[in-house]
Amino acid sequence: MAKEDNDRKGKHEKEKADAGQFAEKAGKGSSKTTFSIDKVKDFPDWYDRALEVGAIVDVRYPVKGMNVWMPYGYAALNTMMSMMQEIMNRTGHKETYFPMLIPESIFGKERDFLKGFKGEAFVVTKAGTSDLAEKLYVRPTSETVIYETVRLWIRSSADLPLKLYQIVNMFRHETKQTRPMLRLREVAKFKEAHTFHATAEEAEAQMKEAIDAYKEFFDRLLIPYIIVRTPSWDTFAGAVYNIDFISVIPDGKAIELASVINLGQKFAKAFNLTYQTGENSKEYVHQTCYGISERELGVLIAVHGDNDGLILPPVIAPIHVVIVPIMKKGKEDALRKRAGEIRDELSKKGFKAEVDTREKGAGDKFYEWEAKGVPIRIEFGPRELETGNVVLYRRDKQMKVNVAQSNLAGQISEALEDISAVLKERADAYLKARIFHFKTSAELMEKYTEREGIVGLPWCSDEKCGRKLEEEIGIPTIGFVPDKKLNEACASCGEKGHTVEMFFGRTY
Template sequence: MNIDKAKDFSEWYNTITKEAELCDLRYHVKGFIVFMPWSVMAMKRMYAMYEQALERNGHVPAWFPALIPESFLMKEKEHVEGFAPEVFWVTKAGLNDLEERLAMRPTSETAIYSMYSLWIHGLKDLPLKIYHSSQVWRYETKATKPFIRSREFHWIEAHDVFATEADAMAQVRQDMEMAEEVIHQKFGIPFLFFRRPQWDKFAGAVDTFAADTLLPDRRTLQLPSTHMLGQNFAKSFNVKYTDAKGEEQFCWQTTYGPAISRIYAALIATHGDERGLVLPFELAPVQVVIVPIVKAENREKVMGKCKGVEKQLVSASLRVKLDDSENSPGFKYNQWEMKGVPVRIEIGERDMESGTAMVVRRDTKEKTKIKFDSLESEIAKLPKSTLANLVSKADEWFKAQMGEADSMDALAGELEKHGFVRVPFCTDQKEGEKCADAVKEKTHANMRGSLFDSKDAPKSEKCVACGKKAEIYLYAARQY
């Protein structure tokens, strides 16, 4: 396609989602898209890998209803204020008007905690750690963009309950470690965890910690967030346990929400190049494509060899496609490069004579002649080495996106060169929101929060917006 993703990311992204057949935007409900097989096959694997991590860390799955009574949504005041404007409301069923209208879940806290209050009685019921893989629906008013923001998205929500604040905070850390393990180490997507300013936290939470990545245009995209809910929802929904002394206590809760469809957007954006999609080996719907180079007179012979190689690789548990269509080899190369298949094997009569096949890596575009005998063992090395290459390339670029500024003008300049710009800021408490608005107005950037666990603190610097003594370093970024 020959579009430079750094120079014209939006055009590049729209082209790739269409040409690689990842989604179809022509469905007749605004903001709803069809997720096509090529993206879904990868996203199902992403779901499975994330669910495995959750289960290893003590979570079990459950399925909660898609519809939430309005009265439940109303129980936590900040929560309903945050979500009510985005709700799709069911008001009729068949020919009947419903007595109480029902929300299509925009998130499930209120559905789930109404059950938790029935399930939790004593210390033996804690911790309770449950995840639900599902869709949620939000009537977004911002511009939608496939996988990045739409009115229906595919996510996992994990809802955990603990006896103590310390246990809940340990869960927040475990949630962050899972993001590192899965999103960074397995999908190759770099990010930073920010503690969001108080004016930008999840509606109803005490604190929100969110993983922000950067897309090639250096605008930031929020990946999973984990929320310390404190006892806010426990008090609204009466989630209590009886402690060792026989006294009732409110529980401490956390919520964690990896949006798989959005992580897939980051996957496309992080690894893709001017030829199309680049996928980590483990996520690719097809891992190896075999392209026969045939003429009429040697077709049978070459195809026989190709089928042999296909069979061998399939029995080594690889997902293999032998492209025996009538298209030209060049057409096939382009097509499978666009789709991000990690390895291409070209086999023609000359290759057969020399006893080697041409093996082409999608990530490095490297071409190597490999003996048929060692094909299986050489390809077995690629999952690890392609992933390592993708991770290190992504990390290198990401690390170069960190800037610093100590004034509004310097910030505006830095935002042209870097993704995240650290600035001294008066406070990340509610009172700081005016300063954040001022930054937004002058630079179109948002204050994404402070770096989680960072000990860095301003000494004598001044807030870039109000000029008062800075208490904290916050990071500014333009966002999706």
């Protein structure tokens, strides 16, 4: 799973918790009142600043790779996870919860898995001052703890298929540079699904259902993606094969949005997960698993934001409409009253509306809501109290229109729909512009630079050719498009007739 990563020079974070530094940083409160960072040219700074001003996470917590979720960001994350829950429940998955600490005897049952995760897992060895009798692994993912238990639940084919999921935090000791949501040591919300089937065909059908479920999820979030199959030499520890949803970050790096994994019977054999097929015969179950996390919110933010901060798609925005009355001496009560009426009316129609009457200049308020990516802002002053109009500001187009107060809900509804359509179109164009296709590695070397995005070459499906291409162009593989045959010759051996497109790129 893990691929090489190019850390930004000179930006390595401190490994050690440092409370003094925390206090110092915390005291530094930002006084900057403009955002304006070029998202593409300076993505890392843009991202950090967007999360800070957008009140998504607080990165000052003094443990590397562990962030504090702020209420506004957490509301968006919870909305996203509820959407996933709804999809899981609708497709027959049952929610469950398994413990976070996993005894070493269970964690080490599947050897490839152990090899894949041992270096990344945190391990609890003590309780107070005394040593534990057995080491406890803090879940980096829950395959082992779930399978150890589920084998007690499955008796016959009547118990199958069994489709479980849980939404939990998980921990990995990332040694690379961490980044909020995108690469963490504590993932606050990890949705992992695990399914158990009687036959390989049923597990394969489940792969398709899971892929469709994830397509729906990312489509609703307006996150653009490609779907690839990971080459055999880079497959998830303990898996037969995995399908990845891949997107691209504005700095040109690829990012895995989700992985859908066919585990075959490897884990079943390691964990003795069987079901009765006859009086004296048993069969190992076939398994799949697939996961997503808060990383998706990070990608959504990276894809949709602009040089002025966040732009949150309405489907996930904690606030759809912020109502900002422009205060004037003597008119405060009337303006407040009207703002409250508008909010109540919009709330009744199902919109998430909020009024901002804080003692603060209107300009500062506009800047703040702009950076937080609230899709629509309603402004009005004393004059509008008389005309019966208000100003509707759209974050996506940074455009103001005068609208009649009388049909506000209808206009908000239309505007939100249009915002989603605009963001979808932008996101699709965004990804398309970051995917390059070449026929040979020579052509690629001449015309492509890594900062632009990811790149595809025709490949004959031979591992040797794949590895050779990786070496030649110096960029790791991401995965290939499994069901689309190309008419091109393999960029490595030149063989014609049955090539597919293999993508290469730096990854998060």
